[in-house]
Amino acid sequence: MNVCSAHRNCIQISLSLYLNPLAEDTGNGEKTGEKFGQVEKTELDAHFENLLSRADSTKNWTEKIFRQTEVLLQPNPSSRIEEFLYEKLDRTVPSRPNNEELLGHYMQDAAKDFGPGTPYGSTLIKVGDCERRLGSVQREFLQTSAISFLTPLRNFLEGDWRTISKERRLLENRRLDLDSCKARLKKAKLAEMCLSLPLSCCPAAFQLWSEEVDKAEHELRVAQTEFDRQAEVTRLLLEGISSTHVNHLRCLHEFVEAQTAYYKQCHLHMQDLQKELDSSNGDVFPNAFAGNPGHSMASGGSSPLDPASAVETDTLKIEEVQAPATGTRKAKVLYDYDAADTSELSLLADELITVYTVPGMDSDWLVGERGNQKGKVPVTYLELLS
CATH class of the missing domain: 2.30.30.40 (SH3 Domains)
Structure with missing residues (x-):
């Protein structure tokens, strides 16, 4: 194709800008075409933006609730780190006595040393046995809470949310491609309009840019289709956050039920212990807790x-x-x-x-x-x- 020498430089400059619609790298990691005002950004509708905001809020609060529940169930940070490492290594955490079980064990060992037939020794045995039962109840509560509450929250953060994040990043790439195609078509049309004036002296140049406009329009249609398809996939995932809330609500009810059962069992064990001490120690103390000066006032007496x-x-x-x-x-x-x-x-x-x-x-x-x-x-x- 012969192009008149009067427009060769103009065509080369325009073609260079056309083939690099986002412009050259300025050397500091920033694309000049990404600067504000140089590339038209495709905006998402208000409903989509609301879905994004709701998803981010769900992720942030779920993460905070999950972390604090872990602290509640296991206050010892070293034990939490150990459990995390065992989980990552796909190994079972060694079973160790909890604080209540350990206290009960010490009390019963002390009773053997002091003499189980003495008032103090026999009481240590009873209290130690109750502490061990409390430890067993706590262990059951921790296991139930981990399965019914912590695991669903973790599954969302490590499963659903990672999928949503991946699709959002893909949507952002599709948006950048679409914006690039829009900028390229805009420049191609601008060059075609400039060369349409001296049409009599340079018809080949005008024909060149007409073909480039057609090509840019085709690329824009493809980019728009891919963007719309990815936006729909991402929208469906974001709308699924509502069902996530419903699932977490059910898990929250189960967590409350587990706590209620735990504290109820603890209360019953302590009531039984107090009755047992009152009856068995009647010949030692008229009130098993009379040795505590504040007991009678604390109990309303x-x-x-x-x-x-x-x-x-x-x-x-x-x-x-x-x-x-x-x-x-x-x-x-x-x-x-x-x-x-x-x-x-x-x-x-x-x-x-x-x-x-x-x-x-x-x-x-x-x-x-x-x-x-x-x-x-x-x-x-x-x-x-x-």
């Missing part, structure tokens, strides 16, 4: 140091109370105590007194005797001797 409450709960006439034939105990006074009224007995630290309980008496108090003196004494001020 009255303070043993409140004389008004003592009068209300104990209407017995101390002078008429007789010591039982059996069941009296020696007790060492821990602190000085001044009697609030004539029904009580004043105490001096480190002295020994005889104590016993009578039916109908407040469990935070005992009857104490010192020689011919007798009166109510607070249990928290005493150390009962076997």
